[in-house]
Amino acid sequence: MPIPAFIREQPQALDACLTAARAFAASPAIDGIALVGSGSSFNAITVARPRFVAARRGPVTLHEPEDFIAELADATTRPLVVVLSQSGASTTSIAAAQAALAAGLRTVAITASPQAALGGVGAELLHMPVGEEPVGPKTKGFLGSMAMLLAMAETLGAPASPLISGADLAPLIEAGRETAEALVPSLRQVDQIVVAGRRANYGVALEASLKITEMAGLPTCGLPTEELLHGRLHGLTDRSVAFLLAEGAAELAEARRVEQVMAARGCRIVVVDAAAGLPSPWTVLGLVVPFQWLAVRLAEDRGLVPQTMRHGALSAELAIKTDARP
Incomplete structure (x- = not known):
């Protein structure tokens, strides 16, 4: 499948x-x-x-x-x-x-x-x-x-969260696909993709970068936002893109400032409102979906089959799994 x-x-x-x-x-x-x-x-x-x-x-x-x-x-x-x-x-x-x-x-x-x-x-x-x-x-x-x-x-005692279900996530699946597909044409010459976020969104950034690397074979990394701001921006070129996952007014203001500063240097920052979609703390479930689709569509656009990955299944040769799964 x-x-x-x-x-x-x-x-x-x-x-x-x-x-x-x-x-x-x-x-x-x-x-x-x-x-x-x-x-x-x-x-x-x-x-x-x-x-x-x-x-x-x-x-x-x-x-x-x-x-x-x-x-x-x-x-x-x-x-x-x-x-x-x-x-x-x-x-x-x-x-x-x-x-x-x-x-x-x-x-x-x-x-x-x-x-x-x-x-x-x-x-x-x-x-x-x-x-x-x-x-x-x-x-x-x-x-x-x-x-x-x-x-x-x-x-274990974390504050009670709003009840959600698959019905809440369902509309975000195709919306995420549409968002990803709109991005692909502008990324055909990309030389690296960076995804950054804070706290829970840093985990989403790591996963987004992993999916894009696995499926599309592109140089990609996930970073904490503060790590991005303390030197990593110097690695961007006019062919790079950095997605900045921002949640709340302060983070969005910071992200817009980064976008403006780097645009003056010919570098592209895409600000993603991490709070859009599902209620907290479930926002992360919807946030990852466009990146899953982006990985698939970037792979297909490059003539790759997403599930086969550039170098095939390495797990057996690397001895990281107990069976022959990819």
Whole structure:
């Protein structure tokens, strides 16, 4: 099944994931929260981190799996450990869950494939029911990950959020496609794409850059907004584009200032109102959709098949998955 079909399945996936997240039970007492994941899963935990902080259950830390394992012996807290792997087959995520369990920490594993290796390590299993997605560049798996994590954070004590459903997301799917398709002609000669945002939107920026790189094979990076402003703008040329995700009046004013400053130097900044669409904290679900479509349409415009990726499936050769998935 091609990636556009998976993008269009996201409203149904959202409903299923919000229902499934209710299976998570909050611990009566925890000493912080450690969020662990790699690739697209790391981007999802970056999105969700502010909501876990808002739960006020102690320090909230983000980890790539190997870093988590390396630092575990020096930890002075005993956090709830949440390991996210959409495929359930990421070797280092499996190892991180095993290490957390061996240290006696409450460990929750979230995966769309409970039959995969992560599901068998003995952690509390939270199934992310997005359905099959047998491609490397995940779309509905990422959206499902964000939804599950945001719901978990609320169970742990984050302030109550407005109720949403797939019906709220559905109108944004085709609107996102139209936005992306309108951008493609102006990006045919692009030499690099930068996406930047703050807090949860930084996680969306990371994911947007990952999807464009995976599908379209273009040099792309995701940055925190402050990192972009402190030197990274000097890497832009008149063929580059930087998307600045801005939420709220202060961030939008800042983004417009950046746009004006760089336009005077022949560089293109696209300001994206991150608060448009769904209510907070669910804005991120709609915000990522145009970038998913942009990755697909840029790939197609360059004569590439989005799901095959420029260098094909590298996971087996890189030994980063326990099976032959892309």
